[in-house]
Amino acid sequence: MKTEILTLLRETDGYVSGQELCEKFGVSRTAVWKAINQLKEAGYEIEAVQNKGYRLVSVPDILSESELQSVRKTRWIGEKIAFFDVVDSTNTRAKQLAEEGAPNGTYVIAERQDAGKGRRGRGFDSPAGQGIWMTLVLKPEIDPNHASMITLVTALAVSKAITDMTGRPAGIKWPNDIIMSGKKVCGILTEMSAQFDYVNHIVVGIGVNVQNKSFPKDIESVATSLFIETKEHYHRAELVERIWEAFEHYYEIFLQTEDLSGLVNEYNSHLVNMHQQVKVLDPKEPFEGKAMGITPKGELIVDTWESRKLVSTGEVS
Ligand code: BTN
Secondary structure, three states, X not given: OHHHHHHHHHHOOOOEOHHHHHHHHOOOHHHHHHHHHHHHHOOOEEEEEOOOEEEEEEOOOOOOHHHHHHHOOOOXXXXXXXXXXXXXXXXXXXXXXXXXXXOOOOEEEEEEEOOOEXXXXXXXXXXXXXXXEEEEEEOOOOOHHHOOHHHHHHHHHHHHHHHHHHOOOOEEEOOOEEEEOOEEEEEEEEEEEEOOOOEEEEEEEEEEEOOOOXXXXXXXXXXXXXXXXXXXXXXXXXXXHHHHHHHHHHHHHHHHHOOOOOOHHHHHHHEOOOOOEEEEOOOOOOEEEEEEEEOOOOXXXXXXXXXXXXXOOOOEO
C-alpha cells in the first residue's frame, strides 16, 4: 500500500486527491491517511492541502523496499527485493535465499553490512547509509565456464550508470573495479554454486561508495566516493535503479552469445588503462605490458615487448 501510494505520488506532477487514492486502491480514507503518515515518519515530505490532496515534496535517501519498488522500471530485476537494515553480507544472504528458491532477479540490499566481503578473502567496508551494498541472484542456463564474464558485464553496467548519473567518467579497471580519479569507487564480488555442467545460482555483489566523506586509514589512499569526487549527494535508490536497468540491457546481450562479443567495444571504451602500461600481478610471474582491451571471453590483452599475452585471472595495477 505504501509502495503503491508512493509510486502514484512520484508519477503525479501536482496533487493526488484522497478520494482518488481510496478508489484506486480500494481502501478507506483512514487507511490512506495511515499510509501517508508512515511515509512521513520514514522521512518523505508530503504536503496535504484541503480540497486538493497530497503532493510529494521531497524524498529521503533511504533504501527501503517501498522506496526501491516505487522507482523500479526494470523488467525482471527486483520483482522481489529483500531489504535489511543490517546484514552480515548481502552476498551470504543472497546465497541463502537462492538455495531456498528465490527466483532469478531477486536482489538483497542493506543499509549496512557488518561482515562485508571483498575479493580474495578481504573485507569490504560498508558503513550505514553511506553506500549501496547489494547482491543480485541469477539462475541462468549457461555453461558454468562462462559465468565469470558476468562480472565484466556488471562492471560495464555500474560504470555506465555512475557516468550517466554524475556526468563524470567512472572507468573500469580490468576486470571489475570501478575507478574515479584513479581511486576505487565500487567493487564487485561474483560467486557461483554449480555442478560440473549446470549453474545452480550466481550471486553478483556490488558495493558502491556514495555519500562517504572519508575512509579508514588503511584504504584512504585507494578508495573514493561519489561525494568526494563531485561534492554532491546522490539519491541512492535512483542509482540502484540505473545500475539494474543497465545490467538488464548488457546481460541480455551477453546471454545471446554467452560471451562478450557484443560488448567488447563498449567495455573497452570504459577501460581506464586502455593503451597504457600495466603491471600484471600474475602470482607465478608478474610482467608488464600495454593493455589492448579485452577478448570476447573477457581476457585482458597485454602486449609485452616480446609477445601478446591473454590474462584471464588475477589483477593489474
Ligand atoms: C572487491 O572489490 O574486493 C569486491 C567488493 C564487493 C563488495 C560488495 S558489497 C555488496 C556485496 N556483499 C558483500 O559482502 N560484498 C559485495
